[in-house]
Amino acid sequence: MNPLESLWRSRKFWLAVVAVVQTAVFAWLPGFPDEVWQAINVILLWLIGTIAVEDAAGKLGIRNRPQGTAGE
Incomplete structure (x- = not known):
């Protein structure tokens, strides 16, 4: 996947865009x-x-385990 495509699909990117836009709009109001x-x-x-x-x-392969199953 090319870097620009992964950026457009990134939840972090879009949340950052929303943060910048809302900061600009609310500072202007x-x-x-x-x-x-x-x-x-x-x-x-x-x-x-x-x-x-x-x-x-996810990249490290760490999963959320139910309580009491660690080490099994």
């Missing part, structure tokens, strides 16, 4: 509370980080 768009950015960055960890675990 007069009177919109900074705390609200900053909180939205925190949520989006948390989602990006969670997806990155999920992707890394």
